[in-house]
Amino acid sequence: MIVDFHCHILPPSFPDRHDELSAQDPTYAALFPRGGGKMATAESLLTAMDKAGVDHAVACGFGWCSLEITREVNDYLIDTAERFKDRLSCFGSVNPCWGKDAATAEVERFARAGLKGIGELHPDCQGFDISEFEVMSPVMDLARSLGLPLLLHTSEPVGHEYPGKGHTTPDLLYRLAQNFPDNTIIGAHWGGGLPFYGLMPEVPGELENVYFDSAASPFLYRKEVFDIAARTIGAGKILLGTDYPLLEHRRLIRQVEESEMSEADKRAVLGRNAARLLGLGE
Numbered sequence: 001m002i003v004d005f006h007c008h009i010l011p012p013s014f015p016d017r018h019d020e021l022s023a024q025d026p027t028y029a030a031l032f033p034r035g036g037g038k039m040a041t042a043e044s045l046l047t048a049m050d051k052a053g054v055d056h057a058v059a060c061g062f063g064w065c066s067l068e069i070t071r072e073v074n075d076y077l078i079d080t081a082e083r084f085k086d087r088l089s090c091f092g093s094v095n096p097c098w099g100k101d102a103a104t105a106e107v108e109r110f111a112r113a114g115l116k117g118i119g120e121l122h123p124d125c126q127g128f129d130i131s132e133f134e135v136m137s138p139v140m141d142l143a144r145s146l147g148l149p150l151l152l153h154t155s156e157p158v159g160h161e162y163p164g165k166g167h168t169t170p171d172l173l174y175r176l177a178q179n180f181p182d183n184t185i186i187g188a189h190w191g192g193g194l195p196f197y198g199l200m201p202e203v204p205g206e207l208e209n210v211y212f213d214s215a216a217s218p219f220l221y222r223k224e225v226f227d228i229a230a231r232t233i234g235a236g237k238i239l240l241g242t243d244y245p246l247l248e249h250r251r252l253i254r255q256v257e258e259s260e261m262s263e264a265d266k267r268a269v270l271g272r273n274a275a276r277l278l279g280l281g282e
Helices: 018-024 026-031 042-052 067-083 100-112 133-146 170-179 194-199 225-232 249-257 263-278
Strands: 003-008 056-060 088-092 117-121 150-152 185-187 210-213
Touching: 003 263, 018 026, 018 067, 042 056, 042 088, 042 249, 056 067, 056 117, 056 263, 067 088, 067 100, 088 100, 100 133, 133 150, 133 170, 170 185, 170 194, 194 210, 194 225, 225 263, 249 263
Parallel strands: 003 056, 056 088, 088 117, 117 150, 150 185, 185 210
Antiparallel strands: none
């Protein structure tokens, strides 16, 4: 089984609403600054999955600031999850900055409707710090009680700039994991590099329920990242993620297949780890 744990889909109307959405939501403006950018619908994602031999995918929106846009996208994801339940698991968005009542109400709403997780959140665009316990605890406590994993956009503290790069760096993700050790957390984009600190003796024990996806990996790291992360943090912590439609699936699948990991580790990264987290059968 091949599972892409990090894809994005948006309502079909979004490409024609650039000016409206840019004015209404800072996250949209940051991620789609010039009115371009690649967007996908559920149908185009499924077509790409079929072409690449991907069995299942996690489809999510982005970390919106606007409650109105959040609910519009979450409703689209709810509809998608119902229509394509055998192929797609959908995650809903929320902003902890809305306050406890509004944030938890939205999580409860989309969880009741069948969404399987929370994310992708973009803390820098949304204006919160994941290391602050009081800010995160309402959403994290509810996520834990509902069994929902949390997918977070993370960034490297060094290197080149790109749309969406921010200040949610490995140290903040590490603190989040320490504050909420019983929550399942996925650090997108290799957790900003946190797996490389797995060589420190105390780090793996603090990351028992933390996973890392490879979303946009070719834009961030050389292909050896899979081999190195498997050695430092363990292949069981790695989830295949493309950031589709930013990248096509075969590019990341090929990097895993051509890596020096064992065949068992390759199977884990390509889908078994994700299947276990999502409760999917082989």
